Amino acid sequence: MLFTSPLVQGILIKRYKRFLADVRLETGEIITAHCPNTGTMLSCSAPDSQVCLSRSDNPKRKYPFTLEMVKDNSTWVGVNTAQTNKLVAESLAKGRIAEFQDIKMIRTEVRTSDHTRLDLQVMHGEDSTFIEVKNCSLAVDRWAMFPDAVTVRGTKHLHELIRLSQEGRKTCIFFLVQRMDADRFRPASHIDATYARALQQAAAAGVMVLAYQAEVNPQEIRVVRSLPCSLLATPRTFSGSDCPAD
Known part of the structure; x- marks a missing residue:
């Protein structure tokens, strides 16, 4: 962008x-x-x-x-969360997200229940995937982490992804790390243990967990690579969408 x-x-x-x-x-x-x-x-x-x-x-x-x-x-850190969904949608459309190729359509702000909207629905190949996007601006000791505050709404979104996954729908939680001084991702369980547990439950239910990193500078913000992630309390790293629940 x-x-x-x-x-x-x-x-x-x-x-x-x-x-x-x-x-x-x-x-x-x-x-x-x-x-x-x-x-x-x-x-x-x-x-x-x-x-x-x-x-x-x-x-x-x-x-x-x-x-x-x-x-x-x-390190420049992108903090305008109003840009996050646009950045991810742009990267999807340009084929920069390895897990999603042959993009046919991207819908935004998709209602999945009476009280819940998810950020994106991507039609790719013969599949359709619901994606919830989260902006990650926190990094400590080269770990990118989310959230930076207790997020009841974020936990609600995870439970919605779990519900859809259990119904046989393809789902994804996508963390966009808007800073370049991290090389791995994990949930900030020390800030919101409930969210961290829900993320583990989501992965166990089949929700794809992705973390991608964006290079941020005053001219451009551009998604550049996937990050390994861990959902374990004691950090261990895993690659791409193979983020397991413990």
Whole structure:
């Protein structure tokens, strides 16, 4: 995904009220930007971090700037979760996801029950797969981890994938790691043990578990490779969709 207009750089002063961030631009001006991320942004929201913002020309927007990425040490981290589904759909369409080839159609925001929508439904070859996408911005000791806060909604999505899988439908949970300083993935069980257990249950029920990494920079965000993942409490690594439940 190429940014159609150059991003504006600045320094993060603080993030607050979840969806707002004060930023000092290179001109010295202090602005308030929209922060489209429901997580804690643990490890990528420290004051004085370098950030990149997009700017909307829509005169009706209260906050024209949107926080797109934050630099954690020397690594750009994509934090705009509104872009995550688009990035994955684009990568699917371009054949960058090895597990999904011969793409015929991609549907978005697919209702699977009265109270649940999943992010994508992909028609590929002779198959159809429901995919729930999660943005992963947390990394510790080269482990990319999700979630960065307790997520009741995320656990609900896993249970929906399990239900569909048990009905014989093909399903997938897809973690998009938007930072390049990790080389493996596992659930953040120390943050949300319930989600970690549900992810194990999903894998055991036949839900495909994938983690892919995106290279993030101020010009482009591009999915570049799959990551091995582990669902075990004690980290051990497994490749691609072969992420087992313990």
